[in-house]
Amino acid sequence: MDSAQWVQPVMIVCKKSGQLYTITNTREALDMLLRYWPVSDGKAFFDAMEVCIGVAEGRTSKEQARQAFIDAAHEAHIPLEIPDIIRVRV
Numbered sequence: 001m002d003s004a005q006w007v008q009p010v011m012i013v014c015k016k017s018g019q020l021y022t023i024t025n026t027r028e029a030l031d032m033l034l035r036y037w038p039v040s041d042g043k044a045f046f047d048a049m050e051v052c053i054g055v056a057e058g059r060t061s062k063e064q065a066r067q068a069f070i071d072a073a074h075e076a077h078i079p080l081e082i083p084d085i086i087r088v089r090v
Contacts, residue, residue, distance in 0.1 A: 004026075006023075007063070008082055009022050009024040010023045010066065010069060010082055011023070012078050012081075014036065016038075025062070026055045026056075029048070029069040030053070038076055038078065039076050044071040044074070044075035044076075045076065047068050047071065047072070048065070070082075
């Protein structure tokens with residue numbers, strides 16, 4: 001599974017606990033979908049699972065996985081935020 005960082009993380013809020021999760025890579029996204037997702041059905045949910053697994057198999061990109069994860073969050077009505085990234089030059 002690709003643990004390379006996404007260009008921008010995705011922050012989601014757990015509806016039950018109110019806990020904020022910051023998802024930064026495909027591995028974390030798949031773990032969230034498998035273990036903590038509030039629904040286990042829906043087209044976007046299954047698409048996100050397939051795309052995340054596809055990253056490990058080299059069939060899809062981490063960017064596609066990130067977008068599929070966002071789509072699944074929208075489908076499940078999970079609040080999310082995509083923080084602005086501040087780039088520091090060295």
